[in-house]
Amino acid sequence: MENVAARSTGPRFLVADDHAMFAETLRVYLEKTHTVVGVVMDGRALITEAIRLSPDVIVVEFTTPLLNRLDAAQRIKLEARKIKFIFLTMHDDPNLAAAALELGPIGLF
Secondary structure, three states: OOOHHHHOOOOEEEEEOOOHHHHHHHHHHHOOOOEEEEEEOOHHHHHHHHHHHOOOEEEEEOOOOOOOHHHHHHHHHHHOOOOEEEEEOOOOOHHHHHHHHHOOOOEEO
């Protein structure tokens, strides 16, 4: 079986979602064409792994245990300004969307 990470030349992704089944499904889907450097389940782990793994893109859900992902994203941006974010949410709060857009995400879904 061919190693996807070895043939992928696109952006490196970190997946952050506290729903294990969704996070794993997203990881499998992304790995078809990209490198996924990790999956985390909470905001504190997101900060630690984002700094350690230095992904190009973080796919993140807004709310999570231990630290909300928007706060985590703001902390990550202080350390690693080049990381881009794709925010996933089922919330329809325009204030959350506005706060996310201030971080310079590449997507908001």
